[in-house]
């Protein structure tokens with residue numbers, strides 16, 4: 709029997725953007741979703757300071773909440789960090805781990821990303837595990853090798869829980885307006901699918917916009933998007949979500 713495709717997920721990563729003034733965008737999005745028959749899950753991953761306010765603003769709407777990072781410990785002397793248990797308590801159902809900006813700016817390794825993913829499962833959160841090659845690695849023809857190494861190192865060593873999402877984000881496509889060709893996306897997603905459970909969602913991220921969402925989301929083994937800049941305005945984000953209507 710043919711394997712059923714997992715329900716797509718469109719997640720907006722607000723990164724370090726948004727003060728209480730941005731709550732209106734969440735409210736607008738909740739209103740827009742009322743008129744849409746959704747074939748995907750929708751998630752906002754706001755800065756931690758906004759999680760609880762967005763939770764009340766979107767109450768009743770089909771919008772899930774996610775954190776942007778977590779520590780691998782549940783609590784303790786880790787100034788400035790946040791644990792998966794705290795995110796769960798604040799109303800999140802998921803957390804992004806291993807985003808390339810954290811790998812680059814905070815020295816995260818596949819090993820720390822895996823520990824964070826395991827912390828997510830401990831708190832009953834979905835772990836959205838990011839992987840992706842740099843431009844130099846792509847130019848050197850090393851994309852699939854890098855992806856395989858990151859997958860092996862960042863996902864749990866034994867059985868991978870079903871509340872795992874893999875996000876393929878080519879580093880050179882993030883915030884640049886550049887995107888891989890559909891053939892390049894298909895090649896990487898097929899290589900990830902070959903190494904993961906068919907039930908796991910594999911998102912594409914990197915300069916997803918309303919104008920390219922349908923094309924990118926139609927690629928085989930693409931089960932949704934991790935969206936940065938275009939998730940900040942409800943009018944843009946809904947244009948991407950509508951790829952799944």
Ligand SMILES: O=C[C@H](O)COP(=O)(O)O
Nearest residue numbers: 721882883914915936937
């Ligand atoms: O987490 C989201 C990605 O880094 C993509 O960001 P972007 O849509 O601004 O390119």
